[in-house]
Amino acid sequence: MNKFEYVNASSVKSATEQLQSDGSVRIKAGGIDILDELKERTINPKRLVNIKTVGGLKEIKEVKDSLHIGTLVTLSELASNKQVKTLFPALAEAALGAATPQIRNVATIGGNICQRPRCWYYRSEEFSCLKKGGNECHAHLGDNRFHAIFGNDKCAMVHPSATAVALVALQAKLKIEDTKGHRIVEIDNFFVKPEENAKAENILKPTEIITEVILAKPAVGSRNFYIKLKEKQSFDWPMADVAVAMEMAGGVCKAARVVLGAAAPVPWRAVAVEKALVGKKVDASVAEEVSRLAIEGAKPMSHNGYKLKVFETIVARALSVVASGDFSSKEGF
Amino acid sequence: MQFAEVEVDTKTGQVRVLKIVAVHDCGRPMNRLTLRSQINGGIIQGLSYALFEDRLLDPKSGRMLNPNFEKYKVAGALDMPLIETHIIDVYNGSNNTGTVGIGEPATVPTAAAIANAVYNAIGARVYELPITPARVLEAIEKSKETRR
Numbered sequence A: 001m002n003k004f005e006y007v008n009a010s011s012v013k014s015a016t017e018q019l020q021s022d023g024s025v026r027i028k029a030g031g032i033d034i035l036d037e038l039k040e041r042t043i044n045p046k047r048l049v050n051i052k053t054v055g056g057l058k059e060i061k062e063v064k065d066s067l068h069i070g071t072l073v074t075l076s077e078l079a080s081n082k083q084v085k086t087l088f089p090a091l092a093e094a095a096l097g098a099a100t101p102q103i104r105n106v107a108t109i110g111g112n113i114c115q116r117p118r119c120w121y122y123r124s125e126e127f128s129c130l131k132k133g134g135n136e137c138h139a140h141l142g143d144n145r146f147h148a149i150f151g152n153d154k155c156a157m158v159h160p161s162a163t164a165v166a167l168v169a170l171q172a173k174l175k176i177e178d179t180k181g182h183r184i185v186e187i188d189n190f191f192v193k194p195e196e197n198a199k200a201e202n203i204l205k206p207t208e209i210i211t212e213v214i215l216a217k218p219a220v221g222s223r224n225f226y227i228k229l230k231e232k233q234s235f236d237w238p239m240a241d242v243a244v245a246m247e248m249a250g251g252v253c254k255a256a257r258v259v260l261g262a263a264a265p266v267p268w269r270a271v272a273v274e275k276a277l278v279g280k281k282v283d284a285s286v287a288e289e290v291s292r293l294a295i296e297g298a299k300p301m302s303h304n305g306y307k308l309k310v311f312e313t314i315v316a317r318a319l320s321v322v323a324s325g326d327f328s329s330k331e332g333f
Numbered sequence B: 001m002q003f004a005e006v007e008v009d010t011k012t013g014q015v016r017v018l019k020i021v022a023v024h025d026c027g028r029p030m031n032r033l034t035l036r037s038q039i040n041g042g043i044i045q046g047l048s049y050a051l052f053e054d055r056l057l058d059p060k061s062g063r064m065l066n067p068n069f070e071k072y073k074v075a076g077a078l079d080m081p082l083i084e085t086h087i088i089d090v091y092n093g094s095n096n097t098g099t100v101g102i103g104e105p106a107t108v109p110t111a112a113a114i115a116n117a118v119y120n121a122i123g124a125r126v127y128e129l130p131i132t133p134a135r136v137l138e139a140i141e142k143s144k145e146t147r148r
């Protein structure tokens, strides 16, 4: 780890005022991810600005028909908050399924969305990859068992954030601030593919911070859920995860969002499944039938072909749970 | 001797060990509590070896890809089965206290018992450790082909 300065910010203004457009000053929220990055020397900032000392960013507030989640709300709080659990079980489940209890008590929603890739080539000092200014993705000819099956032509990382998968399904908006003011960005426009910018995973400028995640309350008849599959039952990154949000009338699907995690460099919408669901009365057999479309267009690599079967399975299971509305009916471990 | 009971999700390849029954000849037990603890520990390690632990090297450069406890997978509390131990007291007079070791013997049969239980559950053999979901799915797929 190299030397750096550490500053506690007292307000959003005092935090953003310190940020530099060259990225030499970095935000620290829970610090789980950024500490790893410092130790692994994937980043080398001259200053860290701690925003945990900023007031007003730790609340979950109801504003008209929306829930405003402060960026410092921890994964544990998301998982146990009554409103989040009732309105957005997908988000509560995603938060609950991530990392370990100790980490969830510290890790924030903003930090979870902005965390950097966990690709072992990116995280190792010994490889210089596209993300670090190198000129190749080592996963293509290397060990890619946990890498992407979609959108993997340039860089085969999978986006690491579990909450992002749920938030894309729930069509969240992000409030982003800098010294000049704020902007509201739809989450569909937040993440960027490696083809657009291999060095970053989202549109955030080095001078900006996320202050809120905004979720519109779901329409009547809407349901959402999230499922994560891992090799181990104790903490593990997902082999595959999926979030589903479905709007239904009389058991018939009016609109759906199906988002795959651990599948691509960004949370990946299974658009073919979404389309096929519309107008159908969804039950277990329809769920199974449309789940085959989840892997349409997938390009598995040498070590990750197993993910095809796994994604089909969890998409079918998640759709069945959402259609039945009985979250305890989930199949599998 | 050890016995394993497992559950396999044949659509995801995940394996969960439900129960291990361990029967060990440990010479003359000096302290039954520490002896049982030693067997429990051996089984935990054996389970971890059977299902998770793997030192992964980059095929091109030979560098280790999982040199930390986030990426190198070790079994945790939620992966633990019910463990039932049976201690067989045997005094065979081969040394002046009658004791024999148990540390290593308790880890040795676990992976084989789990692998056999997986075979019993899915009707296909996984010949390599760890028994990952990818390998289980592959074994199931192969056995379907040969049955056709």
Ligand SMILES: Cc1cc2nc3c(=O)[nH]c(=O)nc-3n(C[C@H](O)[C@H](O)[C@H](O)COP(=O)(O)OP(=O)(O)OC[C@H]3O[C@@H](n4cnc5c(N)ncnc54)[C@H](O)[C@@H]3O)c2cc1C
Binding pocket: A026, A027, A028, A029, A030, A031, A032, A033, A034, A035, A071, A097, A098, A099, A100, A103, A106, A107, A108, A109, A110, A111, A112, A113, A114, A115, A116, A160, A161, A162, A163, A204, A208, A209, A210, A211, A235, A236, A237, A238, B070
């Ligand atoms: C063993 C282990 C297992 C894990 N398993 C999972 C898992 O299964 N699923 C999962 O989703 N995650 C998992 N994680 C990752 C963990 O959840 C994230 O590292 C954590 O959520 C990051 O949040 P933080 O508040 O600590 O972020 P920090 O480390 O403080 O920040 C992370 C990044 O986001 C930036 N940042 C933080 N807040 C803001 C903001 N408000 N505006 C702009 N930029 C910001 C920082 O500059 C930094 O680059 C795991 C981590 C570990 C160590």
